[in-house]
Amino acid sequence: MRPLIVAQITDCHLQNNPADDYRGRDVEQHLNAVIEDLRCQTPAADLVLWTGDLVHHGAASGYNRLRDRLTALPLQSYWLPGNHDAADLMLALGGPLNQRTIVDQHWVILLLDSTSQPDGMGGGYLASQELNFLAQQLQTYRDYHCLIVLHHNPLPVGSAWQDRIMLGNAAAFWQLLAQYPQVKGVLNGHVHQAVEQQHQGINVFMTPATSVQFKAGCQQMTLEDASALALPAYRVLQLYPDGQIRSVIKRVAC
Numbered sequence: 001m002r003p004l005i006v007a008q009i010t011d012c013h014l015q016n017n018p019a020d021d022y023r024g025r026d027v028e029q030h031l032n033a034v035i036e037d038l039r040c041q042t043p044a045a046d047l048v049l050w051t052g053d054l055v056h057h058g059a060a061s062g063y064n065r066l067r068d069r070l071t072a073l074p075l076q077s078y079w080l081p082g083n084h085d086a087a088d089l090m091l092a093l094g095g096p097l098n099q100r101t102i103v104d105q106h107w108v109i110l111l112l113d114s115t116s117q118p119d120g121m122g123g124g125y126l127a128s129q130e131l132n133f134l135a136q137q138l139q140t141y142r143d144y145h146c147l148i149v150l151h152h153n154p155l156p157v158g159s160a161w162q163d164r165i166m167l168g169n170a171a172a173f174w175q176l177l178a179q180y181p182q183v184k185g186v187l188n189g190h191v192h193q194a195v196e197q198q199h200q201g202i203n204v205f206m207t208p209a210t211s212v213q214f215k216a217g218c219q220q221m222t223l224e225d226a227s228a229l230a231l232p233a234y235r236v237l238q239l240y241p242d243g244q245i246r247s248v249i250k251r252v253a254c
């Protein structure tokens with residue numbers, strides 16, 4: 001049976017002025033290359049999840065440019081905020097992009113805002129209303145397989161500087177998920193590198209950025225120096241009717 005095909009694009013870090021670079025990279029060009037690759041996918045994705053840090057300075061100019069690209073795509077997009085985003089502005093500008101519960105025949109996808117209690121360093125936190133929303137949705141959709149999507153990583157990745165700014169209340173998040181065995185996957189951005197782990201029997205997928213990648217296993221922020229891993233990237237997931245998830249990272253030359 002055909003799986004639901006979900007693309008994840010994350011950490012675009014668009015600048016206010018599209019001519020400005022981010023850490024030496026032309027992030028507009030990177031994003032265009034990723035979108036072009038996505039458009040050429042066979043079979044085509046059914047939907048796209050944009051998982052935060054979509055712009056770098058939380059300003060409308062970047063969101064407007066991004067929204068123009070999304071509305072030109074032949075498939076539906078949904079977005080959620082990261083620590084660089086302005087969640088209120090996204091709500092105001094995004095319209096249907098802000099839908100937080102996506103229901104398919106066998107799967108439900110839940111989008112969370114992990115940008116509560118900003119620490120000024122990039123760390124994340126799920127507000128109590130987010131945890132309540134998650135619990136209520138999981139209760140409602142007990143008979144569906146579930147993929148949970150948020151910006152911040154709920155598990156450490158082994159880089160000291162990044163593990164200090166992961167999801168701050170990850171313990172509460174995992175404690176909640178332990179009550180709902182229909183959760184099959186968790187999907188996040190924020191780490192700018194590819195990571196796949198299992199926790200409590202749940203697959204956790206972390207995805208490289210379209211903008212720049214961070215090198216794994218570092219004490220301090222270090223840009224990826226392996227040319228193949230430094231390319232802009234995104235993830236494609238196949239969600240099967242039996243609850244299995246298959247996933248690949250797509251790295252895009254540009």
Ligand SMILES: [Fe+2]
Pocket residue numbers: 011013052053082190191192
């Ligand atoms: Fe980011």
